[in-house]
Every structure is written in C-alpha cells, then in structure tokens.
Amino acid sequence: MALKSFIxxxxxxxxxxQNLPYGVFKPHHRGEAxxxxxxxxxxxxxxxxxxAGLFDGPILKNSDCFLQPSLNKFVxxxxxxxxxxxxxxxxxxxxxxxxxxxxxxxREKALFPMNKVEMLLPTVIGDYTDFFCxxxxxKNCGTIFLGPKNPIPLNWFHLPIAYHGRASSIVxxxxxxxxxxxxxxxxxNSPPYFGPSQKLDFELEMAVVVGxxxxxxxxxxxxxxxxxxxxxxxxxxxxxxxxxxxxxVPLGPFLGKSFGTTISPWIVTLDALEPFACDAPKQExxxxxxxxxxxxxxxxxxxxxxxxxxxxxxxxxVTKSNFKHLYWTVTQQLAHHTINGCNLRPGDILGxxxxxxxxxxxxxxxxxxxxxxxxxxxxxxxxRKFLEDGDEVILTGYCKGNGYNVGFGTCSGKIVPTSL
Amino acid sequence: MALKSFIxxxxxxxxxxQNLPYGVFKPHHRGEAxxxxxxxxxxxxxxxxxxAGLFDGPILKNSDCFLQPSLNKFVxxxxxxxxxxxxxxxxxxxxxxxxxxxxxxxREKALFPMNKVEMLLPTVIGDYTDFFCxxxxxKNCGTIFLGPKNPIPLNWFHLPIAYHGRASSIVxxxxxxxxxxxxxxxxxNSPPYFGPSQKLDFELEMAVVVGxxxxxxxxxxxxxxxxxxxxxxxxxxxxxxxxxxxxxVPLGPFLGKSFGTTISPWIVTLDALEPFACDAPKQExxxxxxxxxxxxxxxxxxxxxxxxxxxxxxxxxVTKSNFKHLYWTVTQQLAHHTINGCNLRPGDILGxxxxxxxxxxxxxxxxxxxxxxxxxxxxxxxxRKFLEDGDEVILTGYCKGNGYNVGFGTCSGKIVPTSL
Numbered sequence: 150m151a152l153k154s155f156i157x158x159x160x161x162x163x164x165x166x167q168n169l170p171y172g173v174f175k176p177h178h179r180g181e182a183x184x185x186x187x188x189x190x191x192x193x194x195x196x197x198x199x200x201a202g203l204f205d206g207p208i209l210k211n212s213d214c215f216l217q218p219s220l221n222k223f224v225x226x227x228x229x230x231x232x233x234x235x236x237x238x239x240x241x242x243x244x245x246x247x248x249x250x251x252x253x254x255x256r257e258k259a260l261f262p263m264n265k266v267e268m269l270l271p272t273v274i275g276d277y278t279d280f281f282c283x284x285x286x287x288k289n290c291g292t293i294f295l296g297p298k299n300p301i302p303l304n305w306f307h308l309p310i311a312y313h314g315r316a317s318s319i320v321x322x323x324x325x326x327x328x329x330x331x332x333x334x335x336x337x338n339s340p341p342y343f344g345p346s347q348k349l350d351f352e353l354e355m356a357v358v359v360g361x362x363x364x365x366x367x368x369x370x371x372x373x374x375x376x377x378x379x380x381x382x383x384x385x386x387x388x389x390x391x392x393x394x395x396x397x398v399p400l401g402p403f404l405g406k407s408f409g410t411t412i413s414p415w416i417v418t419l420d421a422l423e424p425f426a427c428d429a430p431k432q433e434x435x436x437x438x439x440x441x442x443x444x445x446x447x448x449x450x451x452x453x454x455x456x457x458x459x460x461x462x463x464x465x466x467v468t469k470s471n472f473k474h475l476y477w478t479v480t481q482q483l484a485h486h487t488i489n490g491c492n493l494r495p496g497d498i499l500g501x502x503x504x505x506x507x508x509x510x511x512x513x514x515x516x517x518x519x520x521x522x523x524x525x526x527x528x529x530x531x532x533r534k535f536l537e538d539g540d541e542v543i544l545t546g547y548c549k550g551n552g553y554n555v556g557f558g559t560c561s562g563k564i565v566p567t568s569l
Numbered sequence: 570m571a572l573k574s575f576i577x578x579x580x581x582x583x584x585x586x587q588n589l590p591y592g593v594f595k596p597h598h599r600g601e602a603x604x605x606x607x608x609x610x611x612x613x614x615x616x617x618x619x620x621a622g623l624f625d626g627p628i629l630k631n632s633d634c635f636l637q638p639s640l641n642k643f644v645x646x647x648x649x650x651x652x653x654x655x656x657x658x659x660x661x662x663x664x665x666x667x668x669x670x671x672x673x674x675x676r677e678k679a680l681f682p683m684n685k686v687e688m689l690l691p692t693v694i695g696d697y698t699d700f701f702c703x704x705x706x707x708k709n710c711g712t713i714f715l716g717p718k719n720p721i722p723l724n725w726f727h728l729p730i731a732y733h734g735r736a737s738s739i740v741x742x743x744x745x746x747x748x749x750x751x752x753x754x755x756x757x758n759s760p761p762y763f764g765p766s767q768k769l770d771f772e773l774e775m776a777v778v779v780g781x782x783x784x785x786x787x788x789x790x791x792x793x794x795x796x797x798x799x800x801x802x803x804x805x806x807x808x809x810x811x812x813x814x815x816x817x818v819p820l821g822p823f824l825g826k827s828f829g830t831t832i833s834p835w836i837v838t839l840d841a842l843e844p845f846a847c848d849a850p851k852q853e854x855x856x857x858x859x860x861x862x863x864x865x866x867x868x869x870x871x872x873x874x875x876x877x878x879x880x881x882x883x884x885x886x887v888t889k890s891n892f893k894h895l896y897w898t899v900t901q902q903l904a905h906h907t908i909n910g911c912n913l914r915p916g917d918i919l920g921x922x923x924x925x926x927x928x929x930x931x932x933x934x935x936x937x938x939x940x941x942x943x944x945x946x947x948x949x950x951x952x953r954k955f956l957e958d959g960d961e962v963i964l965t966g967y968c969k970g971n972g973y974n975v976g977f978g979t980c981s982g983k984i985v986p987t988s989l
Contacts, residue, residue: 304816308752365737365829392909489751489824490829494737
C-alpha cells in the first residue's frame with residue numbers, strides 16, 4: 150500500500166509524502182527565514198522539528214543545518230545527510246506515526262498553511278550557469294538565425310554548451326519582472342534602437358541546485374556527479390530577444406538575460422525523482438570518455454507553460470514539454486562544468502537551457518513558438534508575438550505516479566512596465 | 570610640502586601615504602581575516618584602529634565595518650564613509666600626528682610587516698563580469714580570427730560588450746593556477762582534442778570593485794556611476810585559447826576562462842587615483858544618451874606584464890600598457906551593466922577586458938603578442954608561444970606622482986601541471 154501522510158493531501162497535489170521538496174520560507178507577520186518541506190497545502194518548519202530534537206539520526210542530531218536562513222549548509226552535507234533527513238521527515242509525516250500527528254502543540258508550531266507563508270530563495274546562489282541542452286531548441290534557434298542548413302553548431306554534439314548568467318538577479322516565483330530597457334539593432338545608418346525591450350520572452354527551463362561542491366582544480370567524475378546534485382527547480386530564464394541579438398557577438402548573452410531569472414521555491418530532490426528516471430537519448434557521436442556515463446539518466450517530468458494575458462482572468466496553456474527531451478544529462482552538464490577544474494559551491498544553480506520537445510506544441514519559448522515574431526500565438530481569442538506588460542507566465546512541472554504526483558508547484562512572474 | 574608618514578616609505582614603494590589601498594589579511598600563525606591598509610612595507614590593521622576607538626568621525630564611530638572578515642560592508646557604505654576613513658587613516662599615519670606614532674603598544678597591535686601576513690580576497694564576490702573595452706585588443710582579436718576586413722563587430726562602438734565570468738574561481742595573487750583540461754577543435758573527422766590546454770594565456774586587465782549596489786530594476790545614471798565604484802585592482806583573466814575557441818560559439822567564453830582568475834590584493838580607491846585622472850578617448854559615433862558622460866575620465870596607470878619562465882631566476886618584461894587606452898570608461902561600463910535593471914552588489918567585480926595599447930610592445934596577452942602562436946616571444950634567451958608549466962606571470966601597475974607612486978603592487982600566478 151502506498152505511503153500516506155496524516156495530513157490530507159489532494160490527489161492532484163504536487164506535494165504528497167512521496168515528494169517532500171525543500172524550500173525556505175518566512176511566516177507572514179512574524180519570524181525569520183527558515184527551511185521547510187512542502188506537504189499537501191502545508192509547510193513543515195524544519196527549524197521547529199530540529200528544535201524539538203526530532204532529527205535524531207547520527208548525521209543531523211547535532212547539526213544546526215535547519216537553523217539557517219538558507220539551505221546551503223544542508224545541501225552541502227551530501228547524500229547521507231539528505232537520506233537521513235528524508236527518512237526522518239517521511240516517518241514524522243506518515244499516517245501511522247504519532248509523534249507529530251498527536252502532538253497539538255508541536256503541530257501548531259511546525260505546520261504552516263502554505264498561503265500563510267512567504268517563500269524565499271532556497272539558497273544563497275554563488276554562481277549561476279545556464280546550459281543549452283535541448284537539441285530541438287538549438288535546432289530551432291539555429292534555423293531562425295542562421296537558416297536551415299547546419300543550424301546546430303558542430304561543437305554542440307561534443308559538449309554541453311553553457312554560459313555564466315547573473316546570480317544577483319535570480320528571483321523567487323511571484324516576483325514581478327520589470328521590462329528591461331536596452332539597445333537593439335540599428336536600422337540602416339541610424340543609431341541603435343534604445344528603449345524598453347520589444348521582444349520580451351520566457352524560457353522554459355529546469356535547474357539543478359548543486360549539493361556538495363568541488364575544490365578548485367579537482368574535476369567531478371561524471372559517474373559521481375549525481376552526488377553533487379541536491380535536486381531540481383523550475384526556472385524561467387526571461388530573455389529580451391532584441392537586446393540579446395544586438396549584444397551577443399562575440400561574448401554571448403549579457404543584458405538580454407540579466408534583468409531577471411525566476412526559479413520555483415521548492416527543490417525536488419533526486420531521491421524523490423528516482424521513480425521517474427528514464428533513459429537519456431542516445432548520443433551520436435559517442436561522447437568523450439569524461440562525459441561517457443555508465444548509465445545515462447533523464448527524468449520523465451511533464452512541463453507546461455501557461456500565459457495569463459494582461460487584463461484577463463484565465464490563463465491559456467502554450468507549451469507542453471518534458472524534461473526527458475534533454476540531450477545532455479544534468480550529470481554530464483555538471484561533469485563538463487568542472488572538467489577544467491572550475492569549482493562549484495553548494496547552492497549554485499545550473500540551468501538546463503530551454504527545454505523544447507520535437508512537436509510544435511512543445512516549444513519552450515516564444516522565439517520558437519512565434520518563429521521570432523513571424524506568426525502570432527493565439528491565447529483564448531487574444532494574440533501574442535512577444536510578452537506584453539501585464540502578462541503573467543506560469544511554468545509548472547510534475548511526474549505522474551500511481552495515484553499521486555511528484556510536482557514542482559509553479560514558477561510564475563508578471564511583466565510590469567519599465568521603471569524610469 | 571608633500572604629505573609624509575611617520576613610517577619610512579621608499580620612494581619606489583607603491584604604498585605611500587598618498588595611496589592607502591584597502592585589503593583583507595590574516596597575520597601569519599594567528600588570528601582571523603580582517604581589513605587593512607597598505608603603508609610602505611607595513612599593513613595597518615583597521616580592526617585594531619577601530620577597536621582603539623580611533624575612527625571617531627560621525628559615520629564610522631559606531632560602525633563595525635572594520636570588524637568584518639571582508640570589505641563588503643565598508644565598500645557598500647559609499648563615498649562619505651570612504652572619505653571619512655581616508656581622512657582618519659591619513660591623519661593617523663602622518664608624520665606630525667602622535668596618536669599612533671608615539672603609542673608603542675598600539676603600533677605593536679596595529680602594524681604588521683607585509684611579509685608577516687597572508688593576503689586574502691578583499692571582498693566576497695557575488696558576481697563577476699568581464700568587459701571587452703580596449704579597441705586595440707578587440708581589433709587584434711578580430712583580425713586574428715576573422716581577418717583584417719571589419720575585425721571589430723559593429724556593436725562594439727555602441728556599447729561596452731561584456732559577459733558574466735565565474736565568481737567562485739577568482740583567487741588572490743600568489744595562488745597557483747592549475748592548467749585546465751578540456752576540449753579543443755577536432756582535426757578533420759577525428760573526435761575533438763581532449764587534454765591539458767595547449768594554448769594557455771594571460772590577460773592583462775584591471776577590475777572595478779563595486780561599492781554601493783543598485784536595486785533590481787533601477788539603473789545607475791552614468792554621471793553618478795563613480796559613486797558606485799570603490800576602487801580598482803589588477804586582474805589576470807587566465808585564458809585557455811584552444812578550449813575557448815572550440816566552445817565559445819554561440820554563447821561566449823565558459824571553461825576557457827572559469828578555471829581561475831587572479832586579482833591583486835590591494836584595492837586602490839578612486840580618491841587615491843584622482844590626481845592621475847585624464848581624458849578618455851573621443852568616442853565616435855557619439856554614445857547613446859544613457860552612456861554619454863558630462864566628463865569622460867580615464868586614469869593614467871602604467872601597466873606591465875612580466876614573465877618568469879619555469880626554472881629561471883629572473884623575469885622579463887613582455888608588455889608595457891596603460892589603463893588610459895580603454896575606449897569605454899569604467900563609469901560607462903557600470904551604467905551599461907545596469908541599464909536593463911540588473912542589480913550590482915557591494916564587492917562585485919567588473920573586469921575591463923584585456924588592456925592593449927596601440928604599440929606592438931603594449932599588447933595585453935600572448936594571443937596578440939605571438940599572433941595566436943604564429944611567432945615566438947623572446948624571454949631573455951628562451952621563447953614562448955603560450956605559457957608552459959612553471960611559468961609565473963606577474964602584472965603590476967602604478968601612477969607616477971611627484972616623488973611618489975600610487976601603485977597596485979603585483980598580481981601574480983604560476984602555472985602548475987594539470988592535476989589528475
């Protein structure tokens with residue numbers, strides 16, 4: 150029989166006892182930031198559980214990792230600590246365990262209705278890297294900008310291409326995104342366009358939250374890379390296509406991206422995702438030895454993008470994609486990142502890049518969906534080529550279990566006009 | 570008559586009382602990281618001065634900014650705090666002020682010989698950005714890779730191009746640099762090269778240390794940008810040209826750079842550099858209004874690169890350049906960085922990009938000096954196309970005053986073999 154919590158969890162919930170994702174929250178009107186775990190419509194306060202002495206395993210018993218305003222310390226402790234925490238929390242929340250279930254005063258202290266808390270960034274993010282790992286996305290972008298002949302650069306099939314993004318402007322789901330100003334391509338002999346971006350886009354991504362880091366100069370073996378991955382979040386890598394197109398030669402994206410990147414608040418652990426593991430796509434040419442995995446794994450995570458247009462009450466779905474479409478796995482991404490000796494630190498973020506699938510309805514950004522604005526997207530009677538002020542973009546993702554979901558909740562943001 | 574310290578300062582020293590650069594140090598064999606100021610061959614311990622109650626101005630009197638293991642808090646306080654600190658320190662160190670000069674016990678506590686301390690990174694670096702602001706460097710790179718026709722991309726003259734670098738692998742001068750491994754261009758139908766980089770290079774740069782940051786969504790006006798700049802350091806943006814050339818299309822430099830970036834430990838403030846301000850180059854086309862400064866300023870800072878080849882006792886000078894060759898000013902760089910709303914934080918690092926001058930002996934990297942390995946550089950009887958294991962690269966920079974220097978000390982690093 151399936152594991153069940155004493156807390157009522159709706160079958161459609163993303164947060165049953167099989168999930169137990171980690172985040173950082175602040176109760177409304179009182180208190181400090183602290184780590185929590187989502188269970189149904191509640192947040193379990195891990196600082197309260199720790200203060201009650203209920204983390205009684207050998208690793209966590211004397212640790213203050215849940216008495217911190219971020220998850221960096223906990224995620225840096227590695228898989229043995231994660232396994233111990235998961236076992237303890239799963240036991241405390243299960244229907245047949247009285248410790249928390251029958252202790253009114255502890256439940257009062259440790260369980261907060263989700264709508265009574267504010268979610269914060271789960272980690273202090275030292276560095277943020279963004280990869281480019283969906284072949285469909287790479288092919289579509291290449292076709293749009295370079296034409297259909299050789300749209301994917303030769304290096305793409307040999308290494309997971311990436312660039313460093315801006316850590317300071319990563320924000321938590323629900324934060325408004327201010328339309329960036331910047332330069333766009335000049336027309337003829339005029340000076341470049343300057344003003345609010347006219348091609349504001351979303352990008353459907355997921356991102357790894359790094360667990361234990363590696364020392365500078367010590368690469369991580371690809372077959373051990375999973376031990377450096379705490380879990381995954383949803384990520385919207387907002388992009389100003391006009392700014393990006395003008396600035397990106399020769400050093401890559403900069404201001405076209407750095408005005409804001411949204412992540413979802415709940416980190417779903419690899420342990421919770423394990424039942425949904427699936428084979429990664431076959432890689433041809435075969436990767437170099439440092440990228441060749443004994444077992445190359447993806448996860449079957451359904452991904453959706455919804456847009457709620459300015460002034461409307463309802464949102465429309467614009468994309469159905471899946472994490473399993475990624476060509477390069479997250480473990481290959483991490484191994485590649487460190488092969489030159491680059492050091493990762495706990496809490497770092499590694500975005501996958503836009504996750505587009507093969508089908509027209511599985512494209513992960515408006516650039517692809519509207520073919521760079523050449524055709525409009527229909528949204529319940531309205532149309533969009535790029536995002537307008539007031540539009541809200543909502544990403545969601547979930548794995549379908551037998552009678553339950555392991556989900557990521559939502560990752561949302563609304564476009565607000567340029568501030569002057 | 571020139572200001573003079575009671576501490577003997579050799580006329581060739583980089584650190585007379587006119588300079589007073591800030592760093593973070595740890596005395597050998599004891600104690601915690603703390604802020605200090607360089608004076609001649611000594612380091613003045615600012616935590617000792619603060620603990621003695623000698624920061625008695627209105628802003629610093631009750632601040633713990635010098636009781637921190639980094640300078641982030643102090644640099645974030647802004648110019649009024651910086652001016653007050655400089656006035657206090659300059660007074661305490663001057664030859665006619667008895668407070669410190671005549672107090673043996675305080676001098677004992679507060680002054681450390683420079684060779685008895687370890688220098689650390691001066692700030693916790695939230696994000697690191699690298700610009701591309703020398704026209705000579707841009708032109709030479711373009712000519713090498715694209716040919717002599719239109720070597721500089723059109724956008725270059727309209728905006729200071731930049732990319733985000735890796736903050737985690739920024740190290741302090743004196744740290745060994747481990748030769749990175751990685752992929753290089755395949756030859757014919759072979760798989761890509763994989764192994765230790767065969768084209769390891771230095772890049773002569775300087776970098777801004779950001780003072781007060783800006784809120785997400787609130788650009789900094791170019792005419793107020795200097796108030797967000799605490800000072801400058803030397804920077805060596807080590808580059809693996811073979812890794813970079815293969816990986817950088819289409820998203821820019823990544824592993825070719827992220828294995829290590831060295832900065833000098835002493836931050837020379839804009840106040841100390843002010844006597845050496847000079848006009849920036851005329852910009853044609855005229856920049857867009859958000860980049861147009863009332864007064865466009867550079868600094869006359871002589872820059873040198875020396876290489877001490879593996880196994881040799883002496884180093885040879887390979888480059889003489891100058892900060893004033895930069896086309897885009899540091900204030901324009903900072904204003905551009907924020908025009909899309911991107912937030913900077915105190916302690917962030919903004920590199921200028923390689924600072925090459927117009928003359929053949931003023932080129933800021935081996936890529937240019939050896940024209941991508943086509944000709945060898947002569948080093949006192951030896952030759953180099955790129956860096957070999959055991960080679961040490963030493964950057965230095967200074968402004969020549971009347972009878973004194975305002976200098977940056979050195980920024981050095983030695984290449985050590987790939988670790989396996």
